[in-house]
Amino acid sequence: NINGDRLWDSLMEMAKIGKTAKDGVCRLALTDLDRESRDLFIKWCKDEGCSIRIDKMGNIFARREGKNPDLPPIVAGSHLDSQPTGGKYDGVYGVLSGLEVIRTLNDAKYETEAPVEVVCWTNEEGSRFAPAMVASGVFAKVFDLEYGHSRADVDGKTMGEELQRIGYMGDDEATIDAHPMGAYFEAHIEQGPILEDEGMDIGIVTDAQGQRWYEITLTGVEAHAGPTPMTSRKDALLGAARIIELVNKIGLDRGPLACATVGMMQIHPNSRNVIPGRVFLTVDFRHPDDAVLADMDAALRKGVEEIKSGIGLECEFEQIFYYAPVPFDPACVDAVRKGAERGGYKAREIVSGAGHDACYLAKVTPTAMIFIPCVDGISHNEIEEVHKHWSDAGGQVLLDAVLAKADE
Amino acid sequence: NINGDRLWDSLMEMAKIGKTAKDGVCRLALTDLDRESRDLFIKWCKDEGCSIRIDKMGNIFARREGKNPDLPPIVAGSHLDSQPTGGKYDGVYGVLSGLEVIRTLNDAKYETEAPVEVVCWTNEEGSRFAPAMVASGVFAKVFDLEYGHSRADVDGKTMGEELQRIGYMGDDEATIDAHPMGAYFEAHIEQGPILEDEGMDIGIVTDAQGQRWYEITLTGVEAHAGPTPMTSRKDALLGAARIIELVNKIGLDRGPLACATVGMMQIHPNSRNVIPGRVFLTVDFRHPDDAVLADMDAALRKGVEEIKSGIGLECEFEQIFYYAPVPFDPACVDAVRKGAERGGYKAREIVSGAGHDACYLAKVTPTAMIFIPCVDGISHNEIEEVHKHWSDAGGQVLLDAVLAKADE
Ligand SMILES: NC(=O)NCCC(=O)O
Ligand SMILES: NC(=O)NCCC(=O)O
Numbered sequence: 001n002i003n004g005d006r007l008w009d010s011l012m013e014m015a016k017i018g019k020t021a022k023d024g025v026c027r028l029a030l031t032d033l034d035r036e037s038r039d040l041f042i043k044w045c046k047d048e049g050c051s052i053r054i055d056k057m058g059n060i061f062a063r064r065e066g067k068n069p070d071l072p073p074i075v076a077g078s079h080l081d082s083q084p085t086g087g088k089y090d091g092v093y094g095v096l097s098g099l100e101v102i103r104t105l106n107d108a109k110y111e112t113e114a115p116v117e118v119v120c121w122t123n124e125e126g127s128r129f130a131p132a133m134v135a136s137g138v139f140a141k142v143f144d145l146e147y148g149h150s151r152a153d154v155d156g157k158t159m160g161e162e163l164q165r166i167g168y169m170g171d172d173e174a175t176i177d178a179h180p181m182g183a184y185f186e187a188h189i190e191q192g193p194i195l196e197d198e199g200m201d202i203g204i205v206t207d208a209q210g211q212r213w214y215e216i217t218l219t220g221v222e223a224h225a226g227p228t229p230m231t232s233r234k235d236a237l238l239g240a241a242r243i244i245e246l247v248n249k250i251g252l253d254r255g256p257l258a259c260a261t262v263g264m265m266q267i268h269p270n271s272r273n274v275i276p277g278r279v280f281l282t283v284d285f286r287h288p289d290d291a292v293l294a295d296m297d298a299a300l301r302k303g304v305e306e307i308k309s310g311i312g313l314e315c316e317f318e319q320i321f322y323y324a325p326v327p328f329d330p331a332c333v334d335a336v337r338k339g340a341e342r343g344g345y346k347a348r349e350i351v352s353g354a355g356h357d358a359c360y361l362a363k364v365t366p367t368a369m370i371f372i373p374c375v376d377g378i379s380h381n382e383i384e385e386v387h388k389h390w391s392d393a394g395g396q397v398l399l400d401a402v403l404a405k406a407d408e
Numbered sequence: 409n410i411n412g413d414r415l416w417d418s419l420m421e422m423a424k425i426g427k428t429a430k431d432g433v434c435r436l437a438l439t440d441l442d443r444e445s446r447d448l449f450i451k452w453c454k455d456e457g458c459s460i461r462i463d464k465m466g467n468i469f470a471r472r473e474g475k476n477p478d479l480p481p482i483v484a485g486s487h488l489d490s491q492p493t494g495g496k497y498d499g500v501y502g503v504l505s506g507l508e509v510i511r512t513l514n515d516a517k518y519e520t521e522a523p524v525e526v527v528c529w530t531n532e533e534g535s536r537f538a539p540a541m542v543a544s545g546v547f548a549k550v551f552d553l554e555y556g557h558s559r560a561d562v563d564g565k566t567m568g569e570e571l572q573r574i575g576y577m578g579d580d581e582a583t584i585d586a587h588p589m590g591a592y593f594e595a596h597i598e599q600g601p602i603l604e605d606e607g608m609d610i611g612i613v614t615d616a617q618g619q620r621w622y623e624i625t626l627t628g629v630e631a632h633a634g635p636t637p638m639t640s641r642k643d644a645l646l647g648a649a650r651i652i653e654l655v656n657k658i659g660l661d662r663g664p665l666a667c668a669t670v671g672m673m674q675i676h677p678n679s680r681n682v683i684p685g686r687v688f689l690t691v692d693f694r695h696p697d698d699a700v701l702a703d704m705d706a707a708l709r710k711g712v713e714e715i716k717s718g719i720g721l722e723c724e725f726e727q728i729f730y731y732a733p734v735p736f737d738p739a740c741v742d743a744v745r746k747g748a749e750r751g752g753y754k755a756r757e758i759v760s761g762a763g764h765d766a767c768y769l770a771k772v773t774p775t776a777m778i779f780i781p782c783v784d785g786i787s788h789n790e791i792e793e794v795h796k797h798w799s800d801a802g803g804q805v806l807l808d809a810v811l812a813k814a815d816e
Pocket of ligand 1: 124353355356632
């Protein structure tokens with residue numbers, strides 16, 4: 001059995017790096033704080049006798065050898081980067097429960113057939129560098145390395161530069177070919193309200209919903225807010241407001257499974273007495289059914305076209321990120337289900353609303369995910385919280401699933 | 409007669425300070441660039457033999473003595489600060505046409521009865537430090553000195569600190585009592601389309617419309633854009649979008665004279681896959697009729713209340729700035745009208761859509777304004793443009809009006 005206290009203590013220790021005033025975490029990808037968290041993770045892994053490999057996207061692999069070193073490793077992990085006002089568990093839980101699996105195996109002096117690895121993926125959140133999960137995407141050959149290195153933050157700093165700067169540009173090729181896996185498991189908080197509402201401890205994740213991300217730039221005419229008549233304005237912010245309302249309606253109109261969000265906006269020149277001349281905004285669409293996602297896409301394109309012509313704005317419109325809904329590997333999902341049964345946990349099948357590194361891994365290796373609930377379903381928020389018995393349960397199921405595959 | 413070429417050359421020279429890529433000006437109040445423009449203005453004034461006084465709000469007065477030094481001075485001026493993406497004329501034209509009046513009097517070795525002064529007011533734009541015209545407001549006793557010094561920019565730097573830093577915290581008391589005036593004239597670009605549309609060279613400004621400025625902060629709940637169902641969201645940005653639409657409607661519904669603008673917004677945490685938890689936005693209302701302005705205020709309060717309860721947001725709502733419509737002094741307006749007639753310029757009466765330092769000055773001294781057209785009515789934009797013959801005309805009318813009052 002895993003040591004739930006040790007896992008919890010490690011979560012709390014890691015949460016000190018980038019701790020915010022409201023007890024959350026701000027540890028944006030490839031910042032100095034991200035480096036600190038990586039350094040601590042590597043120290044802990046080395047304490048357990050693991051060997052470390054880092055690839056050209058900064059993904060970190062910590063390996064515990066198996067009886068048969070020629071077998072591909074069974075890998076568990078997630079990410080250590082956070083949202084600007086993120087919580088203590090999103091990502092970190094998957095990395096540290098993976099570490100807890102290794103610690104438990106060491107305590108028991110248990111030798112698995114296949115090697116067991118823990119992985120920390122770079123820039124999962126997609127907040128500092130869009131899109132999300134870019135480094136696991138490169139690893140799964142969805143993006144090439146050059147694309148990964150060239151992703152830039154709002155100040156124009158690229159992932160390649162920042163990997164170099166914090167010393168995490170490794171030597172390994174960042175692809176599954178250079179680093180084959182037997183299976184990949186990711187434990188994660190649900191980030192939604194379903195498990196808690198139904199009194200569940202464990203979510204057996206069968207699928208992840210599809211996503212489309214967009215960038216829209218509206219250009220009108222900057223002019224003085226005082227003497228410029230309403231009827232002769234080309235107000236880019238009014239256009240943006242209409243797109244926000246449209247996006248919200250597209251989400252609401254497509255039933256309880258659709259999500260549609262404008263999360264980011266930049267207004268130019270952003271001065272109280274100037275009619276905004278340019279607005280940049282992002283759109284995030286999600287649905288488990290790819291056809292519905294395509295229908296949301298069409299509705300957005302049509303609506304934006306009407307809005308821009310209605311006001312007389314110029315519009316740049318780009319879909320910058322898309323992945324289809326992802327089904328996880330039935331055998332891996334089954335390993336999770338059996339783990340939950342063995343532990344006697346209340347569990348149900350669930351579709352992931354969030355994107356995860358596991359979504360890309362599923363394209364190249366047998367993959368599944370384990371969800372634990374989070375309080376009020378809230379994450380991407382400093383108040384993100386988890387009850388310790390949920391954390392214990394998830395770690396135990398992860399151990400079981402990893403063992404099932406490592407000793408297959 | 410004024411020397412229009414010299415005035416134009418000085419405008420172009422001043423426009424080099426803070427010149428932007430698109431040939432506009434970015435010279436925010438109390439930045440190093442603002443200091444540079446002040447230094448140049450003072451150098452030019454000293455070259456003309458003027459004495460300089462600077463008050464505790466950083467307002468600069470350059471004085472040309474009259475036959476009778478005991479008479480209060482006739483003052484002309486405006487401001488040198490700009491919007492973030494502003495133009496070469498807004499404010500600068502009023503300061504440098506005032507300087508051109510003094511240069512012309514010197515050329516002609518003409519001695520006026522009363523002294524003539526040129527003034528440069530601090531932070532007219534209200535872009536870096538809200539509200540607008542804060543230093544002329546202190547001078548006119550609408551605000552006290554402490555209020556003026558405590559205005560802060562988005563980084564929390566105050567006007568008091570920044571005045572000290574750039575060396576423009578003067579010794580003079582910043583009030584009309586310490587600095588009485590015989591009359592105040594401000595030449596300015598119209599910043600709207602009326603004069604150009606009607607083929608006019610000069611606007612005889614009879615009134616300035618009233619203004620109300622607001623700050624609104626909406627607070628909802630930050631949450632993950634993926635697994636958080638549409639129906640359980642408290643999206644602060646959706647609330648902001650509805651307020652933008654409301655503000656636009658309030659403006660449109662109240663006839664051609666009403667203006668209503670959301671110019672500035674800050675979104676928190678501003679991350680693509682996070683439902684925005686907090687949004688700050690500003691509202692700017694204008695109308696020449698105070699009763700209509702009050703009605704706009706009531707409509708905003710009612711609408712915001714409905715919008716926030718509709719989504720379940722918290723809301724902080726504050727009116728941070730108000731002034732009633734301002735009538736200018738009939739005798740001063742008449743001096744402008746006579747000047748325009750004498751010059752043979754096409755002129756019409758006009759109401760100012762923008763706020764100007766003259767609006768505060770009008771409360772404490774006989775005041776009037778002279779407008780010249782600007783191309784397509786556009787200002788608060790780098791492409792703000794003026795035809796030279798308009799600039800010549802405005803300078804000439806200013807000279808005439810100042811002389812009429814100085815020799816009264
Ligand atoms: N789990 C998580 O927060 N992932 C970030 C990518 C997404 O927005 O789904
Ligand atoms: N003239 C001018 O641009 N003034 C700024 C204050 C206002 O917004 O009216």
